Amino acid sequence: MWKRMITAGLMCIFYLLAIAQSKLIVQADKPVAKIQPTMWGIFFEDINFGADGGLYAELIKNRSFEFTKPLMGWKVLKGNNENVLILNRSKETPKNPRFAEIKIGADQKPIGIENEGFRGMGVKQGVGYTFSVEAKMSQGGPGIIHGQLIGSDKKALGSVSISVKGANWQSYKADFVCASTDEKAHFVVWFEGAGTYNVDMLSLFPHDTWKNRPGGLRKDLVQLLADMKPGFIRFPGGCIVEGRNLANRYQWKNTVGPTNQRQVIMNRWNTEFAHKQTPDYFQSFGLGFYEYFQLAEDIGAEALPIINCGMACQFNSAETVDTTDLGSYVQDALDLIEFANGSVQTKWGRLRAKLGHPAPFNLKMMGIGNENWGPQYITRLKIFTTAIKKQYPNIEFVNSSGTDPSGERFDYLNTRLRKMHADIIDEHYYRNPAWFLANARRYDDYPRDGSKIFAGEYAAQSDKIASPDNKNNWQCALSEAAFMTGLERNAAVVKMASYAPLLAHVDAWQWTPDLIWFNNLHAYGTPNYYVQKLFSTNKGTEVVPITLNSESIAGQDSLYATACLDQTAHELILKLVNVSKDQKHHEIDLKGIKRANDIISLTILQNSNLQTCNSLQQPEAIVPVNKNMNEKGNTLNLDLAPYSFTVVHIALK
The missing domain is CATH 2.60.120.260 (Galactose-binding domain-like)
Structure with a gap:
């Protein structure tokens, strides 16, 4: 009898301990960092027919006979x-x-x-x-x-x-x-x-372009972007900023003014991949820098233009301008700021007004180079920084940390950029889903002061980088959601983040995976798109702690989580990612809040098959589902479905 009583007592203790260990604690009255309005944004590059044949609504290819073969098309x-x-x-x-x-x-x-x-x-x-x-x-x-x-x-x-x-x-x-x-x-x-x-x-x-603008943008694609409520839009890339060589680099001044004076050039993705030769891929620049700024304004996003720093793609030609000849490149950057922000009395501000926008675009930031690396990049970056900051001290710079999130290139640039007190360091990660799960704590130990982070290009690869077999499957999207909880939790360090690439034509792509796919009539968001959208539209204003056994939740019991307050909407928002094949029950203790009502709003993105993808035939195989539940008090009981991403809204007084 005593043995049975002791055994029962031990079982009760173990049960209570298990409950205590599975309880999540949210300290909503102890904010740890502000979430920047630019936290979640979009990265645009003219790849996969993203501009001509995509976002730019022109239907005629090679309209001015300027392709290498004049009658191509x-x-x-x-x-x-x-x-x-x-x-x-x-x-x-x-x-x-x-x-x-x-x-x-x-x-x-x-x-x-x-x-x-x-x-x-x-x-x-x-x-x-x-x-x-x-x-x-x-x-x-x-x-x-x-x-x-x-x-x-x-x-x-x-x-x-x-x-x-x-x-x-x-x-x-x-x-x-x-x-x-x-x-x-x-x-x-x-x-x-x-x-x-x-x-x-x-x-x-x-005629049915975005905002019905003559010669404008494809409406359904812009709407998908606007629905994300992005904090910023980065343009025009990406590797096309660098070009395969400097003659092929992106020059913004050739993309503004009358369309018949925008010089057509070959798109650098034309011959980049043996598996996807695209000889008819050129840039008309009908979608140029004025249209990019206009688009950013339309969808409520900050503009983030990236300019060439005098270096072509180091994987292709590694062509570099001598520092003594860098003056015209620096002047292009200065003139771009004047184009965006200058009064109508200035040369470039007058052009902006002539194009239809007398008011400044209020540009706040600019990228210097894209995925460039090595001492040659640092040398050129210093020249740009000194010249531009002297004239425009309030413009923030995005600086490249190279092509990879670790290794000799990254370590060199990260060290040098921090010594230079760089405003924002751009980190890129194209890795498998396991990497994203393992790196949800990547920024936990980054210094809270000094340079901020832009997670400028990331996407989980179901196969390998640049493989034509990569899929936008649920496993990749779920791993990205887990990783993004770490970005949001570290909003004191991470200022901006964007998935890449953005768009892909189903009949004319070069790179996979991509956020949004389309054909000539229809478009759909991938599971990755809905992950991005859920983070962006549920951003909040301040991060608050959510812990399990006094630790940030980044993989314990297959769970990843973050919490934030939205001071504007008077809500507490929880984001919970269950990467397990099993349903998980969690009790959540909400401290430091007074609830406005007993209703809890849930948005759930879930599928039991990690290989599931959306498609033109099944565009809603994986889409968010909304539901409400009633529960009183400051203790919530949630069942998290297998392989799920759940957003919880709790109204506050």
Whole structure:
């Protein structure tokens, strides 16, 4: 009998100890760090047809015949090379030298040129489209240019006609309404009437762009970004900032002003990967720096432009400008700040106003270089920092820590940048899911003062870096959620974070994984997208401690957690990630708060199969689910589903 009583007593003690050890403690009255409004943002790079063929809504590819092969994307109909020539006027217009010349004899039938679009053209029934062209009749005329939208079934979906006359260049445009929805349409331009036609900047835009701006952005893609409520948008990349060589680098001044004066260049992802050669990948810069700033303003995000520091990609050519010739690069950076913030009396502020935005964009930060490393980077960074801080002392700089989160390159840069009192250090991590789980404590011991951290590019790799077999599966997204609890918990150190890359066309990608996938008509968010969105839209204003056995929760019993107050919404927000295959029950003790009501709001992202992915066919295989539960008092009992990310909202008085 005594043995049974002792055994029962021990079991009771063990049970109580187990309960105590599984209890989570939230000390909501002891905030430890402010969460910056820029904490969660988005990283944009023109990769995977992210700009032309993606965010930029232009439907005609190679509209100005400036690709390496001038007629790439075009096919001549009912004619030959004697009828259709590409001429060059480099002295007259060096940034857009080429145009097409079409000759039609007196008794000759119409000649056409057909454009294939960006893996076809996605068009919608009932939507208006604008066909525009710059044209003149160098001989004969007047002539007629017909624009005809053709569906994948070869049926006409809409057409317009333009009368062209005069020997001087003029801009023409006409509108029509599409008769049917088609993902793989194409566009034919017919020339009717004897004479010699000169044409350039042939363009086709939908009317239903973001904010209905003529020549604007694809609405559904921007909406997915706006729905994230990002704190910042980094642009234009990424490796395209560096270029394969310096001639191929991104130069912001070539991306502002009239679109026919934005110099087309080859996209550096054109030939980067043997598994995805993309010879038709160029940059029209229709989406340029003005449009980037405008987009940031539209979606309520801070702009974070990245500029070239006089170094090309060190994996490609490692071409570097001598420091004695760095002046023009530094001046480009100074001029960019003037473009963003200068008064309309300044040269670049006046251009901004002319483009339609007299008010400053209020730029606060800028990146100097991208993934550059070594002493040569530090030398150039010092030159930029000294020159820009002298004129604009309040601009914060994002500085590169190289390509990897550890190793000799990282250690060298991290040490040198901290000695320079760098504002923000940009760290990148493309690693497997296990790395993300193991590094949820990465910033626990970073110094609280001094340089802040920008987790500038990260994504869990289901296979390996740059592998075409990487998937945006739930295992990767869940591991990122676990890692992000560590970023948020260390908001005293981590100022900004963004997943990368952002966009990918299903028929024209070079790199996986990616946050948002799309075809010519539809787009969907990956599980990773919903993880990012849940963190960004549930950001809070201050981190508060949440502990298990007096320790931050970063892997104990397969659990990762963070807690924050939202002083604006008067809420306590908990984020809980269960990476186990088993359901976990946890009691949560809420200290230092007075609840406004008994309702607890839950948002749950969950799937029992770690290999599950969203797709165009199943875009909602994994999406957040909302539900409420009632529980009184300051002790909560939560059951966390297997392989789940749960956001808890508790209203406060």
